[in-house]
Amino acid sequence: MDEFKTPLLDELEKGDWPSFVSEIKKAAKTSPGAADLLRQLELSYKEKVGHWKHGGIVGVRGYGGGVVGRYSDVPEEFPHVREFHTARVNQVAGFFYTAEKLRQLADVWDKYGSGLYNMHGSTGDIILLGTTTENLQPCVDELSDIGFDLGGSGGAMRTLSCCVGKARCEKACIDSTDIIRDLTMHYQDVIHRPQWPYKFKIKVSACPNDCAAASARSDLAVMGVWRDALRIDQEAVREYIAKGFKINEQVVNKCPTEALSWDAEKQELNVCTEECTRCMHCINVMPKAISIGKETGATLLIGGKVPVVKGPMIGWVLVPFMKMEPPYTELKDLVDKITDWWADNAKNRERVGELIERVGLANFLEVIGLKPVPQMVKAPRHNPYIFWNPEEVEKRG
Amino acid sequence: MDEFKTPLLDELEKGDWPSFVSEIKKAAKTSPGAADLLRQLELSYKEKVGHWKHGGIVGVRGYGGGVVGRYSDVPEEFPHVREFHTARVNQVAGFFYTAEKLRQLADVWDKYGSGLYNMHGSTGDIILLGTTTENLQPCVDELSDIGFDLGGSGGAMRTLSCCVGKARCEKACIDSTDIIRDLTMHYQDVIHRPQWPYKFKIKVSACPNDCAAASARSDLAVMGVWRDALRIDQEAVREYIAKGFKINEQVVNKCPTEALSWDAEKQELNVCTEECTRCMHCINVMPKAISIGKETGATLLIGGKVPVVKGPMIGWVLVPFMKMEPPYTELKDLVDKITDWWADNAKNRERVGELIERVGLANFLEVIGLKPVPQMVKAPRHNPYIFWNPEEVEKRG
Amino acid sequence: MARTDFGPPDFREMLPPVIKENYGQWKYHTVPRPGVLKHVSYSGAVLHSVRVASPRLVSSDFIRDISDIAEKYCDGFLRFTTRNNVEFLVSDEAKLQPLIDELDAKDYLIGGVGLSISNIVHTQGWIHCKSAVTDASGISKNIMEDLKDYFTGKIKVPSRLRIAVACCVNMCGACHCSDISIVGIHRTIPRVNDELASKICEIPTTIAACPTGAIRPNPKAKSVTINSEKCMMCGNCTAVCPAIKIMDPVNDGVSIWVGGKLSNSRKAPMFSKLAIPFIPNNPPYWPEVTDAVRHLVEVWASHAREGERMGEWIERIGWERFFKLTDLPFTNKHIDDFTHATTTFRSSTQFKF
Amino acid sequence: MARTDFGPPDFREMLPPVIKENYGQWKYHTVPRPGVLKHVSYSGAVLHSVRVASPRLVSSDFIRDISDIAEKYCDGFLRFTTRNNVEFLVSDEAKLQPLIDELDAKDYLIGGVGLSISNIVHTQGWIHCKSAVTDASGISKNIMEDLKDYFTGKIKVPSRLRIAVACCVNMCGACHCSDISIVGIHRTIPRVNDELASKICEIPTTIAACPTGAIRPNPKAKSVTINSEKCMMCGNCTAVCPAIKIMDPVNDGVSIWVGGKLSNSRKAPMFSKLAIPFIPNNPPYWPEVTDAVRHLVEVWASHAREGERMGEWIERIGWERFFKLTDLPFTNKHIDDFTHATTTFRSSTQFKF
Amino acid sequence: MSMVEINGQQIEIDEDGFIVDPAVWNEGLVSYFAKQEEVPELTEDHWKVINYLRQYFKQFGIAPMIRKLCKDTGFTLKEIYELFPSGPAKGACKLAGLPKPTGCV
Amino acid sequence: MSMVEINGQQIEIDEDGFIVDPAVWNEGLVSYFAKQEEVPELTEDHWKVINYLRQYFKQFGIAPMIRKLCKDTGFTLKEIYELFPSGPAKGACKLAGLPKPTGCV
Numbered sequence A, B: 001m002d003e004f005k006t007p008l009l010d011e012l013e014k015g016d017w018p019s020f021v022s023e024i025k026k027a028a029k030t031s032p033g034a035a036d037l038l039r040q041l042e043l044s045y046k047e048k049v050g051h052w053k054h055g056g057i058v059g060v061r062g063y064g065g066g067v068v069g070r071y072s073d074v075p076e077e078f079p080h081v082r083e084f085h086t087a088r089v090n091q092v093a094g095f096f097y098t099a100e101k102l103r104q105l106a107d108v109w110d111k112y113g114s115g116l117y118n119m120h121g122s123t124g125d126i127i128l129l130g131t132t133t134e135n136l137q138p139c140v141d142e143l144s145d146i147g148f149d150l151g152g153s154g155g156a157m158r159t160l161s162c163c164v165g166k167a168r169c170e171k172a173c174i175d176s177t178d179i180i181r182d183l184t185m186h187y188q189d190v191i192h193r194p195q196w197p198y199k200f201k202i203k204v205s206a207c208p209n210d211c212a213a214a215s216a217r218s219d220l221a222v223m224g225v226w227r228d229a230l231r232i233d234q235e236a237v238r239e240y241i242a243k244g245f246k247i248n249e250q251v252v253n254k255c256p257t258e259a260l261s262w263d264a265e266k267q268e269l270n271v272c273t274e275e276c277t278r279c280m281h282c283i284n285v286m287p288k289a290i291s292i293g294k295e296t297g298a299t300l301l302i303g304g305k306v307p308v309v310k311g312p313m314i315g316w317v318l319v320p321f322m323k324m325e326p327p328y329t330e331l332k333d334l335v336d337k338i339t340d341w342w343a344d345n346a347k348n349r350e351r352v353g354e355l356i357e358r359v360g361l362a363n364f365l366e367v368i369g370l371k372p373v374p375q376m377v378k379a380p381r382h383n384p385y386i387f388w389n390p391e392e393v394e395k396r397g
Numbered sequence C, D: 001m002a003r004t005d006f007g008p009p010d011f012r013e014m015l016p017p018v019i020k021e022n023y024g025q026w027k028y029h030t031v032p033r034p035g036v037l038k039h040v041s042y043s044g045a046v047l048h049s050v051r052v053a054s055p056r057l058v059s060s061d062f063i064r065d066i067s068d069i070a071e072k073y074c075d076g077f078l079r080f081t082t083r084n085n086v087e088f089l090v091s092d093e094a095k096l097q098p099l100i101d102e103l104d105a106k107d108y109l110i111g112g113v114g115l116s117i118s119n120i121v122h123t124q125g126w127i128h129c130k131s132a133v134t135d136a137s138g139i140s141k142n143i144m145e146d147l148k149d150y151f152t153g154k155i156k157v158p159s160r161l162r163i164a165v166a167c168c169v170n171m172c173g174a175c176h177c178s179d180i181s182i183v184g185i186h187r188t189i190p191r192v193n194d195e196l197a198s199k200i201c202e203i204p205t206t207i208a209a210c211p212t213g214a215i216r217p218n219p220k221a222k223s224v225t226i227n228s229e230k231c232m233m234c235g236n237c238t239a240v241c242p243a244i245k246i247m248d249p250v251n252d253g254v255s256i257w258v259g260g261k262l263s264n265s266r267k268a269p270m271f272s273k274l275a276i277p278f279i280p281n282n283p284p285y286w287p288e289v290t291d292a293v294r295h296l297v298e299v300w301a302s303h304a305r306e307g308e309r310m311g312e313w314i315e316r317i318g319w320e321r322f323f324k325l326t327d328l329p330f331t332n333k334h335i336d337d338f339t340h341a342t343t344t345f346r347s348s349t350q351f352k353f
Numbered sequence E, F: 001m002s003m004v005e006i007n008g009q010q011i012e013i014d015e016d017g018f019i020v021d022p023a024v025w026n027e028g029l030v031s032y033f034a035k036q037e038e039v040p041e042l043t044e045d046h047w048k049v050i051n052y053l054r055q056y057f058k059q060f061g062i063a064p065m066i067r068k069l070c071k072d073t074g075f076t077l078k079e080i081y082e083l084f085p086s087g088p089a090k091g092a093c094k095l096a097g098l099p100k101p102t103g104c105v
């Protein structure tokens, strides 16, 4: 530790917000990899440029992904990060752990890696940050002994993740953790052995608050919803009022569909169920008084992704409502249909949303056998370039 | 008239709404062209298909446009519409006429043409509907004697048109008829001698109500606006209230920017000028009490057009505010800059909006020398594909 | 050589004195009765405008008749509106009622002002355009015949409603921003006459004319070929190449679009969106079209709030509700697949069941 | 061969008994103090969750320390949030205060709940990604250091505010929908090493990788060339072809985006939009970035209405007002020029001066 | 379409007076079309324009846009109208035997 | 990058063990890479995949997508993994001397 100086990074140990530099330093006490990481990072801070090489295809037996290879471009200076691969370890659904499990993990990783982690990666994995090619296989072998398997990378189904859901949230319309658990087990092969043109991500948020950020970050977002009336506990409403809660200002007037009305006389909050679009606002603001409906299921959104190549996309409604009951056969069938079609038709590195954009949503619906419904669009087309199939028209006279 | 039967069309003489069939029949009394037009139309009604041929390049001396050539594809059956060209005659700004002028027009047209008109064409012209190649030049010559000149067609500046404006409208922020008159005279050459890649349309609406439908139908829409406060006559407001007008429901709550407030105590309607976006709603609903501001000028919108080829466009804000005073030099300079650049860069049949879409609005602004302002966009970009000029960055270290 | 470039008559010479004197001085207007506007100037001067329906396609007789009327009651002054109605400009209030009486007597329909359905903006149709897929005049006559009580003010509407008819997707009527629009469309792809094309087709222009890139050169035949998978039957290629034909009386017809607007009142201008992809041409009455339009008007009129244009109403209730209330089928045709299609997809769980 | 395809540990084995028993039975929650959630079940059972900040990049020491704490106060049960905070799951209310005390003693920051600014979602940066244009961890640390009072609840905000940092436009942090996001960008075009490319470049893949079609084959050199007029410096080509390099320490830096959101609460999800096109990398403090973020937060916090997310606020007041209030320059960079650019242009006279 | 005899040759022309098959064009036809388009006398300047149009069409398969025509021939648009009173599209192209223009020239 | 000697030939390989210049690949190198990738014995099936990959790359300039590989060779993905335990991208492509894949295979 004292053989090197990191004056720039040391600055980032100051202050109250927990410091990643301090964390690296802690790891560096026993891990030469962590120590060289810090040194190399100091160089980056000085030069304002990263020091990792392009590429890195390393892996473990029987899997085609789960590891991101990494090599320093200044290995002579920092030999312990010459190889510094990360393993993407599939997290526990809902990010729940026991102290025991975490300690087991730390023990394995201290043995084979840098002792550094991302808890968690943006996709959801536990990122074990930095090890050598040599150590990879034994590390993964020992992880398997404590019950941890790798997640996805490459042209695979990526590690699935979800919000905390029914485990701790009153708004959960669907059992996000169970769905993720079930799908993860079901899709082990396509998670571990990339066989698709590009990544495919699934995330589950158990209600439209989307605490898993599913609609922006997953090719298929599963979002819990209900289709009956939201439930209002009038007694509880009155308690809010009694405490000075301004129901008109804070709730009624902010309902985007004007579905709510406050009957000051009867001291009753009424909802017009037909109008309500389940935006969650009233439920969020009055959790004690208003809750989700009983007839629950999911809205599926397709195509969420970040900018590369065709620009950013937020998932589009594909299925307005699907019941979500184990073993989630309907969902799996749909996922299979989508991924089959996509895998057969996509270009290399083309996300499913981009493919749909290319061939048209209506064509996509036809091949996967879904009926067009207005819920899928914000508005119908405004250009007159309508395509007609020869079968739809009469033979020319 | 009695040598032919038009049973299908005769149906359309029934009822109270004025019938174009009756009009054609009236003309047919003296015009064989009108008679054959009716017969050919009856055939179209029977066969459900038009009977005009492709193309038609006819014209008059010294002009490259102003006439749309038309030939029947069944000339043997209907010889009097073998040639049936229309002349686009530049209308009077604001569509004002005297009975005398109209009669002069009818006299000329009865002499040389079918005695049928469109009052007016969608662009704004008087359409003289149907004459022969031979009659064209003498017809136009005599029109010129009564002071009517041709309008535009082809790759030209098209006939300009406008709303009634200051002549009869209390909302007029700019002198639409004068602007159109002035521009029309100024641009005679480019109106009459197509020299551009495609059509270029200018329309003027003297306020944001856009009664000339300018923003959808003109490459450059000039829309009257003001930039100070709208004017409220509190006395008149109170009169409205006294008559049972629901000011909150009908005005205050419908103001899209929440710029209005009704002070029930003081019986005063207040506007927050900074917030008002001149949507016209309150002015439209309470014409006696609320009127436009005093510091008037125009917002210019660029690129309006219908679907072909790149999809429909509604003009985009190009200049948030421009003073409009004769001789409208600033406006003309801008039009010249735009059409020059467009003519030099557009592909054949590429509208200016399509060219801007192709090269980018920011690039367009740069060449015509306008500063980017947020008023031009609904929102800034959301994709990270920002272009940087080499001059904007430092030399690579 | 004839006189050129002298432009149209100066509008100033066409204005009645009351307008000249009060030009730019109008203070407010009222609608004393359906179809009549009363403009009051800051000077106190008053102008009445009486608006009557016109078929737009008119004869010299019509021109002379309105001229006569104008002379009788308006010192010869009249104008047309941007929606092709005729306006008689009455300076002398005493002549207002007599004018109205004569108009009534002569079966002119007075209306189209304020909360009404005004005249249809329409295009040439089979009357004069080579591209016409339908007859704009015929359809317009039928619709307005059916809706005339909305024009004359007998039946009120929540707000103005603008109808436009265009006989092909060139949309000379600017249907892309109307409350209701009817647009002629094709449903089969164009046929190329290779022989003719080899002579007269400006191939690069034709290729560039295709919005979907469906046209490829066919060097062998010195012509072009059309990819039937990509062609959206817009007909634009037929506009630039006479050797390409698209007319198909069996399958041509019209589509109906709703919810467009242009005024900036409350909401910004909006495009019209597809409501009914196809209705066959059925002259002379086009009854399915007329029915559909009436139905749209009625559903809107009975559900919209005061002052709410068609598009504002639909935006408030949502398209899923619109299709439910109108009982129109939502099909694959309604889903956009052109350039900006993805911007029309719903990225939200906010919808109604 | 090692055991494969057995998946992660079952979450059910990681749940405290109170959760198992009340799974799906939670009735409501309250926030008894900043950083603490109290969930109440229909059965009456109560669970307290205490949320603490984490740097996300943590050491085994950290893992062991939170494990120790969890064991002491939570029967060993804890979880991480989707924004990488740590949550201690307290079943025994009696242990709540002692837990909080120990966390305070150990300098853990409690917060991030409710009306607060929670942890930043960020990406690898120079720590581990070959594509990193900046260091995500460094920037995040600086920002949160500056905004920590908003995390702990000392300063309140009108509504939640989400910040994300991504070290390149791949946006692994999903910056495209955050209230504020910081994204690493390049400003010079990539250089192609033709020699290397001729060996290892999968040319068709590289060409397809370019969003703007700026890459053309260079058959002579068996390589590719980049059209400097079209290249938008996204770096995607460098991801597929190791022979193309784009890093440029002199001109690389970050951009700032605002107004995105994902919840469907009130308004549908929205993209973040460009606020500041470029700020140079200035490690270790990136003071310009931190200042800009604080400034954005403060302007929003002082102008937005209760419950109004950044994007909702901006939509209400309009972007022209946003640029005025924040005093940020609006430049040609802000005007979209990618595929759907025209859909972002303003087709209306409705704007503020 | 109809047939006209020009210099003893049977030439098919369309309603607008353009030759239907540009391939049959030859210099001998020009004076016939010149008369149609009220060009009193064919000068060198006329031929400059005609030859330019033919050359351009041969090379690109389309007629040039008018600006291009002016720039490349050095004539102002006014001069073109003086040479061809019915303008470049109807006049000059007809003389040059180009397919009937659909937008440009 | 580093040099290894294979069958007496000096071959440059990158950190991931891929040959840097696919042009120097020859069949003699395959068994060396096979050892690296834990392929115990090179069977006809291995060669079928290797030859397919080389052929495809020669023709299209890219590695095939995995579905294509499976479809065209007739092997299931499971069989590919049995042949090449480190998978098609890391294993098969390395043996076939393809540039390091960046997404597909």
Ligand code: SRM
Pocket (backbone or CB within 6 Å): A068, A070, A086, A088, A118, A120, A121, A122, A123, A124, A125, A126, A127, A151, A159, A199, A201, A216, A217, A218, A304, A305, A306, A308, A309, A351, D122, D123, D124, D128, D129, D130, D131, D170, D171, D172, D173, D174, D239
């Ligand atoms: C580790 C992680 C960031 C983090 O710090 O959390 C990450 C890191 C990388 N991402 Fe990512 N992505 C990570 C989540 C994401 C997400 C967020 C998500 O999944 O929710 C996204 C946006 C959502 C999406 O997929 O659209 C994301 C969009 C990308 C892209 C963008 C384009 C695309 O359409 O895929 C790339 C580019 C690529 O694949 O070539 C990319 C590529 C990469 C690579 C593999 C780039 C590379 O080739 O070096 C990065 C490896 C970094 C490294 O050295 O470890 N990463 N990446 C995240 C994965 C951890 C995990 O498994 O949990």
Ligand code: SRM
Pocket (backbone or CB within 6 Å): B068, B070, B086, B088, B118, B120, B121, B122, B123, B124, B125, B126, B127, B151, B159, B199, B201, B216, B217, B218, B304, B305, B306, B307, B308, B309, B351, C122, C123, C124, C128, C129, C130, C131, C170, C171, C172, C173, C174, C239
């Ligand atoms: C007569 C008129 C329709 C009418 O009945 O009112 C008309 C008629 C034709 N239009 Fe139009 N357009 C007419 C106003 C419009 C408008 C409305 C406007 O100008 O406000 C538009 C939409 C606005 C716009 O320009 O974007 C319009 C968009 C088109 C287009 C579409 C595409 C484009 O980008 O230009 C074409 C196609 C073309 O030019 O090849 C077109 C082409 C045509 C042609 C010339 C088609 C043809 O080659 O035969 C039509 C000739 C019909 C005929 O036989 O007389 N017309 N055209 C209008 C002109 C009358 C006038 O001068 O006042």
Ligand code: SRM
Pocket (backbone or CB within 6 Å): B094, B162, B163, B164, B165, B168, B169, B170, B171, B209, B210, B211, B212, B213, B284, B285, B287, C029, C037, C080, C081, C082, C083, C084, C085, C112, C113, C114, C115, C118, C119, C121, C159, C160, C162, C177, C178, C179, C260, C261, C262, C263, C264, C265, C309
């Ligand atoms: C006469 C005319 C202008 C002209 O130069 O000819 C005109 C004149 C007036 N318009 Fe208009 N508008 C005229 C076409 C338009 C158009 C263009 C069109 O329809 O193609 C529009 C835009 C249509 C759209 O938005 O799609 C138009 C949008 C308005 C509006 C905004 C309505 C709205 O709420 O969206 C108003 C305000 C109002 O109605 O209160 C308005 C108001 C007026 C007022 C009341 C202005 C005034 O104070 O004098 C005028 C009396 C109108 C009436 O009919 O009640 N005028 N007005 C046009 C009559 C057409 C007709 O015969 O029906």
Ligand code: SRM
Pocket (backbone or CB within 6 Å): A094, A162, A163, A164, A165, A168, A169, A170, A171, A209, A210, A211, A212, A213, A284, A285, A287, D029, D037, D080, D081, D082, D083, D084, D085, D112, D113, D114, D118, D119, D121, D159, D160, D162, D177, D178, D179, D260, D261, D262, D263, D264, D265, D309
């Ligand atoms: C713990 C966590 C889920 C998890 O599985 O880990 C979670 C949990 C809750 N969220 Fe969330 N949200 C969590 C990430 C998110 C995200 C995703 C993100 O930030 O990346 C979103 C979407 C963000 C966006 O819109 O951009 C999210 C949007 C919401 C909203 C909607 C806020 C809004 O008005 O837009 C609510 C409702 C509310 O705040 O009243 C909400 C409400 C809640 C409630 C109150 C639900 C409940 O009744 O238990 C939970 C307590 C949250 C709190 O912090 O006050 N949660 N929540 C995540 C905590 C992250 C953190 O450490 O800060």
Ligand code: SF4
Pocket (backbone or CB within 6 Å): A163, A164, A165, A166, A169, A170, A171, A172, A173, A205, A206, A207, A208, A209, A210, A211, A212
């Ligand atoms: S998405 Fe809904 S159910 Fe899931 S944690 Fe957030 S609020 Fe709860």
Ligand code: SF4
Pocket (backbone or CB within 6 Å): A230, A254, A255, A256, A257, A258, A259, A260, A271, A275, A276, A277, A278, A279, A280, A281, A282, A283, D266
């Ligand atoms: S959930 Fe949203 S839309 Fe439904 S009633 Fe509540 S606030 Fe209104």
Ligand code: SF4
Pocket (backbone or CB within 6 Å): B163, B164, B165, B166, B169, B170, B171, B172, B173, B205, B206, B207, B208, B209, B210, B211, B212
């Ligand atoms: S656009 Fe405005 S000024 Fe012109 S007529 Fe309409 S309301 Fe009057």
Ligand code: SF4
Pocket (backbone or CB within 6 Å): B230, B254, B255, B256, B257, B258, B259, B260, B271, B275, B276, B277, B278, B279, B280, B281, B282, B283, C266
């Ligand atoms: S013009 Fe429109 S925005 Fe302005 S105050 Fe009136 S209603 Fe509000």
Ligand code: SF4
Pocket (backbone or CB within 6 Å): C123, C124, C125, C129, C130, C131, C132, C133, C166, C167, C168, C169, C170, C171, C172, C173
């Ligand atoms: S809409 Fe089409 S068919 Fe109708 S006039 Fe215009 S170009 Fe002709």
Ligand code: SF4
Pocket (backbone or CB within 6 Å): C189, C190, C209, C210, C211, C212, C213, C214, C215, C226, C230, C231, C232, C233, C234, C235, C236, C237, C238
């Ligand atoms: S009809 Fe339209 S889409 Fe079809 S080939 Fe012609 S131009 Fe292209």
Ligand code: SF4
Pocket (backbone or CB within 6 Å): D123, D124, D125, D129, D130, D131, D132, D133, D166, D167, D168, D169, D170, D171, D172, D173
């Ligand atoms: S955002 Fe870019 S630089 Fe950062 S981890 Fe993702 S791919 Fe790497």
Ligand code: SF4
Pocket (backbone or CB within 6 Å): D189, D190, D209, D210, D211, D212, D213, D214, D215, D226, D230, D231, D232, D233, D234, D235, D236, D237, D238
């Ligand atoms: S940096 Fe991006 S835009 Fe530039 S050439 Fe590479 S892929 Fe294309």
